[in-house]
Amino acid sequence: METVIDVKGLCKTYIIKKISNNVLRNIDFILREGEFITIMGPSGSGKSTMLYTVSGMDRATAGDICFLGKNFSDMNDKELARVRLVSMGFIFQQMYMMRKLCILDNILLPGFHAGLKDRKQIREEAEMLMRRLGIMDIAENEISEVSGGQLQRACLCRALINHPKVLFADEPTGALNSKAAGEVVNELVKVNRDGTAIMMVTHSARVAAASDRVIYLIDGHIEGSIELGKLEDEADLLQRERQINKWLMDQGW
Secondary structure (H helix, E strand, O other): OOEEEEEEEEEEEEEEOOEEEEEEEEEEEEEEOOOEEEEEOOOOOOHHHHHHHHOOOOOOOEEEEEEOOEEHHHOOHHHHHHHHHHHEEEEEOOOOOOOOOOHHHHHHHHHHHHOOOOHHHHHHHHHHHHHHOOOHHHOOOOHHHOOHHHHHHHHHHHHHOOOOOEEEEEOOOOOOOHHHHHHHHHHHHHHHHOOOEEEEEOOOHHHHOOOOEEEEEEOOEEEEEEEOOOOOOHHHHHHHHHHHHHHHHHHOO
16 A cells, blocks of 8 residues: 655654743654544643644654655645645544635635636535535535534535545544534545545544554653554444553553
């Protein structure tokens, strides 16, 4: 499988009032094509910082991050922004939709900015994604007029509009009830089965159970990982959740 992201010696340090805070320390890992990995760890362990740095949203203090063979350190901010727009998708716990735009227009926006296809094709892509995720009926709604689960599925459509190589998800179910969270996780699994690599941060073993591999982060470094393999049957989720919980306890969670 092709290596999508190759991280070596990643360090991230914030200096606040002349005091250094080493949030990430010597992180090494690889994300391969079609892989679904989850980052877990206690609050403050550096999970979100790792996701933001690996995706180029934040600059590393030291180390190398190569995306499809190209090192982020060789790119300027404009070039990095272009990579994120056309080759990466993002969903977050806070959904960051434009309040003055309807649901469909929010989904269309990154497609129009990327300019990879004409506007008619982009609209067709957006409508196809919305039908696939079961939200075509809310296309013209304002973001305040839909449920949290519908809104997060709309965010997933927006993240996929440019056919990204990798999807980054930071606590994508954190603001949802259990039913809506399950629906979003099911959609992530489908996206991954279609070939999109996923790197996700979550506190939930139930959500992590859908991924292929779980990485445990503590105090800014990788303490260990567990291989789960591809989820073949949703009936296996409970067993995989128990396996993750036991492993986390062994890690000192």
